[in-house]
Amino acid sequence: RCSICTTERGSVYDFCWQCMNTWKGHAPRSNRCDNEGCINQELEILKNCPLMNLPETEVKQCPSIRACPTCGKLIEHNQTGCKNIICIRCHVEFCFACLEVTTECLKNKPDSWFDVCAKAIAPRQISIPTWNRHG
Incomplete structure (x- = not known):
């Protein structure tokens, strides 16, 4: 939901964070909307x-x-x-x-710059962290 667009339009404006288009379909869903080709x-x-x-x-x-x-x-x-x-x-x-x-x-594991980590290799990421510049 965009508060600026909602104020300017005088009605609630929801958009998809994945494809950045006007939200289409049932909400809330975090993975995608119903716009054709909606992917991140x-x-x-x-x-x-x-x-x-x-x-x-x-x-x-x-x-x-x-x-x-x-x-x-x-x-x-x-x-x-x-x-x-x-x-x-x-x-x-x-x-x-x-x-x-x-x-x-x-x-x-000090001095492990070129060695394996104490933790396992992290798997493929399935989400992208959001940067809080003020936190």
């Missing part, structure tokens, strides 16, 4: 990206594209260096394998 392109990318190995690390069979766990920006690892990456949008460093902020990843 970023979720489709996360769902269908190939698995990869990080050749300079012990990380194997990790999704090649991740959503930053802080802001949700989609990022692809360049497959060089360690498993940690700095998000180009929010500038938070996180582990591409377990999706923990780097400091958290290293707490349980």
Whole structure:
């Protein structure tokens, strides 16, 4: 629901966060509306990206594209260096394998920059984090 559009139109205006069009169909549903072709392109990318190995690390069979766990920006690892990456949008460093902020990843297994994490490799993401810039 868009409060600005609702005020301007004088009636409730609901839209779909997936396709960004006027909501069609029964609500509430979080996955999609009834507009033809309604999909979230970023979720489709996360769902269908190939698995990869990080050749300079012990990380194997990790999704090649991740959503930053802080802001949700989609990022692809360049497959060089360690498993940690700095998000180009929010500038938070996180582990591409377990999706923990780097400091958290290293707490349980210090000096594991090029080694597997204490936690398992995080599965494919099925949702995209929302960035709260003021929190």
